[in-house]
Amino acid sequence: MPLKRIDKTPMPERDAGLRAHDFQEVNEGYDFSRAEFEAERCLRCQDPVCIEGCPVSIPIPDFIHAIAAGDMPGAAMILRLANPLPAICGRVCPQETQCEQLCHLGTRFIPVAIGYLERFVADWERDQPLGQAPALPQRSEKVAVIGSGPAGLVCAGELARLGHPVTIFEGLHATGGVLRYGIPEFRLPKEILDWEIGLLERLGIEIVCNIIIGKTITLDELFDKMGYSAVFIGTGAGLPKFLGIPGENLNGVYSANEFLTRINLMHADQFPEADTPMKIGKRVAVIGAGNTAMDTVRTALRIGAEEGIIVYRRSKNEMTARIEEHHHAVEEGVEFKWLTNPIEILGDENGWVTGLKCMKMELGEPDESGRARPVPINGSEFVIPVDVVVLSIGNNPNPLLVKTTAGLETNKKGCLVVEENTAETSRRRVYAGGDAVTGAATVILAAGAGKSAAQAIHKDLSQTVRPTSISSQPV
Numbered sequence: 001m002p003l004k005r006i007d008k009t010p011m012p013e014r015d016a017g018l019r020a021h022d023f024q025e026v027n028e029g030y031d032f033s034r035a036e037f038e039a040e041r042c043l044r045c046q047d048p049v050c051i052e053g054c055p056v057s058i059p060i061p062d063f064i065h066a067i068a069a070g071d072m073p074g075a076a077m078i079l080r081l082a083n084p085l086p087a088i089c090g091r092v093c094p095q096e097t098q099c100e101q102l103c104h105l106g107t108r109f110i111p112v113a114i115g116y117l118e119r120f121v122a123d124w125e126r127d128q129p130l131g132q133a134p135a136l137p138q139r140s141e142k143v144a145v146i147g148s149g150p151a152g153l154v155c156a157g158e159l160a161r162l163g164h165p166v167t168i169f170e171g172l173h174a175t176g177g178v179l180r181y182g183i184p185e186f187r188l189p190k191e192i193l194d195w196e197i198g199l200l201e202r203l204g205i206e207i208v209c210n211i212i213i214g215k216t217i218t219l220d221e222l223f224d225k226m227g228y229s230a231v232f233i234g235t236g237a238g239l240p241k242f243l244g245i246p247g248e249n250l251n252g253v254y255s256a257n258e259f260l261t262r263i264n265l266m267h268a269d270q271f272p273e274a275d276t277p278m279k280i281g282k283r284v285a286v287i288g289a290g291n292t293a294m295d296t297v298r299t300a301l302r303i304g305a306e307e308g309i310i311v312y313r314r315s316k317n318e319m320t321a322r323i324e325e326h327h328h329a330v331e332e333g334v335e336f337k338w339l340t341n342p343i344e345i346l347g348d349e350n351g352w353v354t355g356l357k358c359m360k361m362e363l364g365e366p367d368e369s370g371r372a373r374p375v376p377i378n379g380s381e382f383v384i385p386v387d388v389v390v391l392s393i394g395n396n397p398n399p400l401l402v403k404t405t406a407g408l409e410t411n412k413k414g415c416l417v418v419e420e421n422t423a424e425t426s427r428r429r430v431y432a433g434g435d436a437v438t439g440a441a442t443v444i445l446a447a448g449a450g451k452s453a454a455q456a457i458h459k460d461l462s463q464t465v466r467p468t469s470i471s472s473q474p475v
């Protein structure tokens with residue numbers, strides 16, 4: 001077996017010592033020779049199981065073959081038709097647990113670097129002059145999409161392609177959802193996000209910011225007053241969870257959502273030039289070990305923390321962050337306190353954080369999540385001196401829309417309940433997808449949910465209303 005079948009072509013990345021202090025992107029991307037070499041590793045299987053691992057069903061071997069054949073326009077077209085966010089997904093998708101996990105090459109060697117190749121093609125496309133916007137069918141039934149995260153964006157894009165006039169209503173002053181306010185610039189540059197959203201806007205999608213559905217206008221008004229025929233809810237899971245331990249109200253305690261939003265969206269690290277202030281800690285403890293926790297602790301280092309510490313009650317084996325994110329955090333000097341459970345946040349007489357009181361844990365039998373249950377070790381209390389604590393222990397959907405809309409069924413976690421095949425909620429012609437349905441999950445799952453909901457909406461609307469495209473008009 002030649003060596004090229006075994007090794008994955010490495011992704012060039014910036015030196016950890018340099019990058020840990022700025023927000024420039026960590027991964028540098030393949031050049032053509034690396035991409036071609038990696039593309040040649042693909043076996044073009046008769047049974048391309050990699051596609052089954054992709055929630056938007058990208059024809060993976062086809063786009064990889066096009067790279068190997070030097071047909072970059074072809075590769076770009078195959079990719080973009082299946083996934084309107086390839087430059088984003090090529091950067092942030094957990095491919096190692098999706099398409100790459102199923103790749104046949106991975107049964108004996110290292111899987112094809114599908115994500116790196118996706119990013120390469122999308123970045124190539126970005127350097128090309130824009131062609132004409134595609135001519136699309138035109139239908140009369142307009143659809144409202146609530147939320148401009150990946151679920152809403154992909155749903156809107158697919159509906160526009162199918163001919164529906166679409167308006168996205170976004171509560172914040174900027175689009176993108178977590179892609180903009182959560183995932184930091186050093187993993188997902190905002191110019192990439194702007195570019196992919198710009199391509200969707202070229203399909204004719206209207207985006208209206210600063211409108212909170214359920215507050216500015218209600219969901220019912222979208223139907224009754226504004227004449228929308230269907231609504232897609234892609235409002236995400238932006239309500240942070242808290243631990244309920246003493247000291248959570250002290251100054252210098254943030255949820256990861258608030259911490260990242262203040263930096264990514266409001267540029268609080270540049271206060272007073274920016275309007276939003278925040279406490280820039282010297283020793284920052286981040287509680288949790290998912291992707292959000294890694295983003296938070298690495299951001300804390302970049303805005304001036306001397307020490308960034310991850311505090312997690314289980315061991316490294318149970319962390320939910322991507323291996324690559326953990327690896328980058330280690331390289332950048334993040335300290336990890338595994339099997340450590342916070343029990344109190346300590347403060348001074350002025351109400352500012354001074355430390356995090358913790359207990360050491362050991363692993364017991366698996367819990368309902370299937371992961372080993374952390375069990376406290378008696379008498380193991382100790383204090384980590386810190387001046388900022390960030391909680392990154394998960395999010396639930398925001399209840400606002402459900403509280404202001406009659407008849408929307410939710411489960412115990414506050415997630416919207418939808419019909420499996422159509423993504424329709426308990427309200428007729430109201431559909432939902434992404435984190436609002438699954439709870440905090442991934443970009444590509446949200447994108448996949450948006451895409452299939454759009455197809456279900458189109459099918460539903462097509463069964464009752466006739467198209468009004470120019471070709472169907474009587475002459």
Ligand SMILES: Cc1cc2nc3c(=O)[nH]c(=O)nc-3n(C[C@H](O)[C@H](O)[C@H](O)COP(=O)(O)OP(=O)(O)OC[C@H]3O[C@@H](n4cnc5c(N)ncnc54)[C@H](O)[C@@H]3O)c2cc1C
Pocket residue numbers: 092093094146147148149150151152169170171172175176177178179182183184211212213214234235236237238260291292293295398400401433434435436440441442443444446
């Ligand atoms: C810091 C962080 C890092 C992450 N890293 C990764 C990663 O590396 N890879 C990965 O795959 N996933 C990652 N995720 C998860 C991923 O970002 C989410 O699963 C995904 O963004 C969910 O998409 P969504 O469209 O359902 O919701 P969101 O992205 O949350 O978007 C929802 C949008 O709806 C808007 N909205 C909410 N309510 C209303 C309302 N009533 N009216 C109008 N607008 C409203 C919100 O303002 C928001 O813009 C990360 C998450 C975080 C927080």
Ligand code: SF4
Pocket residue numbers: 041042043044045047048049050051060061102103104105112114
């Ligand atoms: S499973 Fe792997 S080797 Fe086979 S077609 Fe997909 S990417 Fe290529």
